[in-house]
Structures are given as C-alpha cells and as structure tokens.
Amino acid sequence: MSYYGSSSSGGRGGRRVEHGRTYVVRPKGRHLATIVWLHGLGDNGASWSQLLDSLSLPNIKWICPTAATRPVTAFGGFPCTAWFDVEDTSVDGRDDIEGLDASAAHIANLLSSEPPDVKLGIGGFSMGAAAALHSAACYAQGKFTSGTPYPITLSAVISLSGWLPCSRTLRSKMDSSHMAARRAASLPILLTHGRADEVVSYRNAEKSAETLRCSSFLYLNFKPYNGLGHYTIPEEMDDVGKWLSSRLGLDRSH
Secondary structure, X not given: OEEEOOOEEEOHHHOEEEOOOEEEEOOOOOOOEEEEEEOOOOOOHHHHHHHHHOOOOOOEEEEEOOOOEEEEHXXXXXXXXXXOOOOOOOOOOOOOHHHHHHHHHHHHHHHOOOOOOOEEEEEEEOHHHHHHHHHHHHHHHOEOOOOOEOXXXXXXXXXXXXXXXXXXXHHHHHHOOXXXXXXXXXXXXXXXXXXXXXXXXXXXXXXXXXXXXXXXXXXXXXXXXXXXXXXXXXXXHHHHHHHHHHHOOHHHOO
C-alpha cells in the first residue's frame, strides 16, 4: 500500500480545495479495474484502504482519497473531512451542488490517468456513497451539474449506507436525453443498506433506489441487511466483492 500527498482542486470562486492524503492499494494480480473508494464524514482514506486491502480481489487497484477539511453545517459549522457540505444526511436535505461537483471532478481526475483497458468504478460509504451516486448521475448525463463535460467512462458504482443527492431533479434531467437514459441503463449500481441504520435511515435507501430506477438506472441491485446499523460487516463486504467480480468479469481472470 502506498499514498500520494495532498492535492487541490478548484472550489467556489476559484478557491482551492485542499484534499488530504490519497492511499493506494495496488493489485496483487493482473490489473483489470481501478476503483476510487470514498470514506464517510469525518473519516479518511487510510481506514478504508486497510479494509479493501484485506479483500480477495487481486485484479483491483483501490484509490482511497481523503476529503478536504471544511465547515459542516450539520455540525454547526465545525470543520471536518467532508466531500461536500451537508445539513441533513437524507434525500430530503439541501444539496451542496458546488461541493458535490467539485468532489466528482476530483474523483474523475484520480481515475483519468488509468490505463485505457482498465475498467473504472467508484464506491463509498455514507457521505462517500452519496458522492459516488452523484458521480453516477454526472456520468449518465455526460456532464457535471455546472455543464462541464464528464471526462471518464464508469463500469461500476457502489453505495454503502448512503443516499442519492439531487434526487428531486434527477428524473426530469434524465427524461430529457435518450443518450443519458442509455448510459444510465447500462451502468451497474449496487446499493446496500442496514435496516437498523440510525444515521442515514433505511427509508433513504428505498427512496434512492426508487428514484434511480425511475430515472433509467435499471442495472441496479439493492441489498438490505437486517439488524445492520451505520457501519459495515464482513458479509456485506463479501457481497460487494462477489458483485464486483461478476459485474467487471474479474471471476474469469487471475
């Protein structure tokens, strides 16, 4: 495992957003896929890189960035690592579109220098899952919310204990473009959520899945876990590994 130093990307009004350390888990076998994995609110890339390193997925390179530290409205303006500002961890909360776009651009940039024959994916937990689903919407529409073209092709998106940002406007945006609907329908998405989640309630997962399906994201797997709170368990990570192997064709290669 290795890490890159911090990096910066453009923020509001040209302000630079300083991201923390990026941790990389290199593939132990032939490199067939690269996945950016996004941590939850207040966390960092290191803890997830250790967990992902322990999965038996030898053909995947994992990139685990650390979000910039910023004031978070949900914490009364207290600064912590966050992919975007959030008032409420739900599909009904106010969307920080600028912050979501900036994170989606940073993620796309991390993937843009991967070899052309390698499949690309984005996954995450909680707020990181919300940022991953925003990237899925940008990919399908072919552009960020700002209108800037989305630069990469995604082959898999994973949301653990997350929610779909900008859910109120997604369907109308997708309905206006046949090309977007086609891209959405061919993008494999895995949503997993604990029924006992006390931070991002299970209802958010149901609503997110429903909105995605109504917005042409038909290649969607939704897997609930009884008794699971706002954390991950080995069974869930095992299911993530199996799903990735199947969707990316990794079970046919070593």
